[in-house]
Amino acid sequence: MLFDLRSGRRGSMVKVVYAVLAVLMGASLFLTVGPFSLGELFGGGNSAGDAAEPYEEQADRIEVRLKKEPQNPDLLLSLTRAEINAGNAGTTVEPNGAQSLSTEAVEAYRKADQAWSDYLKATDEPSSGLALVVAPMQLTLAELATSYPEAETRIHAATEAQKIVAKDRPTVNSLSTLSFYTYFTGDFKAADKARAEAKQLANTKAEREAIDKQLDEYEKNASSYLTAKKKAEKEQKAGGGGAPESLENPLSPSLGGGGLGE
Numbered sequence: 001m002l003f004d005l006r007s008g009r010r011g012s013m014v015k016v017v018y019a020v021l022a023v024l025m026g027a028s029l030f031l032t033v034g035p036f037s038l039g040e041l042f043g044g045g046n047s048a049g050d051a052a053e054p055y056e057e058q059a060d061r062i063e064v065r066l067k068k069e070p071q072n073p074d075l076l077l078s079l080t081r082a083e084i085n086a087g088n089a090g091t092t093v094e095p096n097g098a099q100s101l102s103t104e105a106v107e108a109y110r111k112a113d114q115a116w117s118d119y120l121k122a123t124d125e126p127s128s129g130l131a132l133v134v135a136p137m138q139l140t141l142a143e144l145a146t147s148y149p150e151a152e153t154r155i156h157a158a159t160e161a162q163k164i165v166a167k168d169r170p171t172v173n174s175l176s177t178l179s180f181y182t183y184f185t186g187d188f189k190a191a192d193k194a195r196a197e198a199k200q201l202a203n204t205k206a207e208r209e210a211i212d213k214q215l216d217e218y219e220k221n222a223s224s225y226l227t228a229k230k231k232a233e234k235e236q237k238a239g240g241g242g243a244p245e246s247l248e249n250p251l252s253p254s255l256g257g258g259g260l261g262e
Contacts, residue, residue, distance in 0.1 A: 051089035052104060058082040059111070076119035077130055083112035084137050091140075099140075106144065109137055113157070128168035135161040135181070148229050155184050166194065172201045172211070179215055183222035191219070 059082040066075050090105025101109075116134050120126055135158045142154030159181040166174040175198035182191035195215050202208045 052086045052108070055082050055086035055089060056104075056108070059086060059108075071118075071122045073119060073123035076115055076122055077127055080112050080115040080119055080130060080134065083108045083115060084133050087112060087137065087140075101140070101144075109141055112137060113141060116161075126164050128165045131161040131164035134158075135165065135177075148233065152185075152229075155181065159185050170197065170201065172198050172207070175201065176211055176215065180218050183215075183219050184225060186222075186226050188219070188222075191215075191222075 059079055062075055062079045062082060066072065066079065069075060087101075087105045087108035090102040090108060092100045092102075094100070112134070116130075119130075138154045138158035138161060142151045142158070145151035145154060159178070162174070162178045162181050166178045175194050179191045179194035179198060182188075182194060185191075195211065199208045199211050202211060
């Protein structure tokens, strides 16, 4: 069974969330690590089950060791990475960039999320290398969210992970990505601060202008998203339940295409 992230009944909550976060996912990966092959990143070309099996077996071995040392940060780090690798291997990327996740991939990501949470409790110095792969994973989980609160939780988790990356590796890319994520949390002041820090590290006027141009667009989209979210929540509360009309995707045009919600 596959989750087709492009599907979803028109007017549903998940469609609103996906329309924003599909772009959020792709752009954040580009900002963080630069151009790359999606097929290579997600293990495309091989059987998803076969590709994921080594990582699943690795995770199983680590879990056995964790029973004796449940708060060992090194083991929790390794478990988080193994589960993320298993999830990536269970993801199929189509030619148009759309992703389909197997049920096993979704489960692996959720296990990784739990392992990451346990890891953060077990260490005072979280790995920026691990945080670098946790952030986009959280956005993938956000794409699967069926409510604004769930998506919001994932966006905040991605932002917190990106903070770790930017603190340890303050670069134009890491800070721009942090600004990008932070706009969607609603903390525009913090997002502007990260943007300013990214621009300070830029080498040329052209680079600084490019940062502003890109982040101006994301700030605008974030404002639209947050306004739609607030409106939907208000109408849902007033109606004592669901309000499908208020959940109609208001962001596709501003995000540059109708394909996101199809």
